[in-house]
Amino acid sequence: MGEPAAEPELPVLLDSAKIAARVRELAAEISRDYQGRTxxxxxxxxxxxxxxxxxxxxxxxxxxxxxxxxASYGADAISSGEVKITKDLDASIDGRDVLILEDxxxxxxxxxxxxxxxxxxxxxxxxxxxxxxxxxxxxxxxQPDYVGFEIPDVxxxxxGLDFDQKFRHLPDVRYLPKPPSH
Ligand code: IMP
Ligand code: MG
Numbered sequence: 001m002g003e004p005a006a007e008p009e010l011p012v013l014l015d016s017a018k019i020a021a022r023v024r025e026l027a028a029e030i031s032r033d034y035q036g037r038t039x040x041x042x043x044x045x046x047x048x049x050x051x052x053x054x055x056x057x058x059x060x061x062x063x064x065x066x067x068x069x070x071a072s073y074g075a076d077a078i079s080s081g082e083v084k085i086t087k088d089l090d091a092s093i094d095g096r097d098v099l100i101l102e103d104x105x106x107x108x109x110x111x112x113x114x115x116x117x118x119x120x121x122x123x124x125x126x127x128x129x130x131x132x133x134x135x136x137x138x139x140x141x142x143q144p145d146y147v148g149f150e151i152p153d154v155x156x157x158x159x160g161l162d163f164d165q166k167f168r169h170l171p172d173v174r175y176l177p178k179p180p181s182h
Pocket of ligand 2: 047162
């Protein structure tokens with residue numbers, strides 16, 4: 001059996017072992033904070049599903065899950081903040097302890113929009129879990145309640161994150177040496 005082709009040759013920012021260790025820590029933290037409750041995890045499609053799948057398997061408390069599909073207008077690398085909902089929630093979040101799971105917080109526009117939409121549906125609490133945080137790019141001053149890694153201003157792919165729908169399957173978080181303009 002030959003080695004799988006080394007594809008693509010993008011530099012690694014966070015390797016899969018480092019990500020796995022941090023995801024376990026986040027799950028432990030959330031399990032502690034939500035002890036005795038059953039949080040409702042809302043994954044933002046498509047970027048967050050790999051992260052979410054790993055995170056929930058390390059929770060020591062019960063949870064329920066749902067997904068919200070969103071698409072930003074314009075090129076994928078640029079967040080205009082104008083977000084279109086492509087898949088609505090299946091279940092009501094009224095009275096629930098909601099945790100929004102995002103792959104990455106960049107300008108903060110997407111989360112700011114989601115926060116407004118979801119808060120209007122009466123959750124008991126609403127918190128944000130972001131695997132990655134590009135804090136230096138923030139335009140709207142939103143802060144995630146749980147952060148995996150703070151990263152520099154590079155365009156990252158892998159572990160669910162894409163560029164133009166590519167690279168989501170890569171187990172490490174890698175970056176594009178020539179960033180798309182944003
Ligand atoms: P924000 O609205 O600027 O905070 O952007 C958040 C969204 O932009 C994320 O959910 C991603 O879909 C996308 N995004 C921002 N930075 C990156 C990146 O470095 N790689 C892949 N997607 C990104
Ligand atoms: Mg994207």
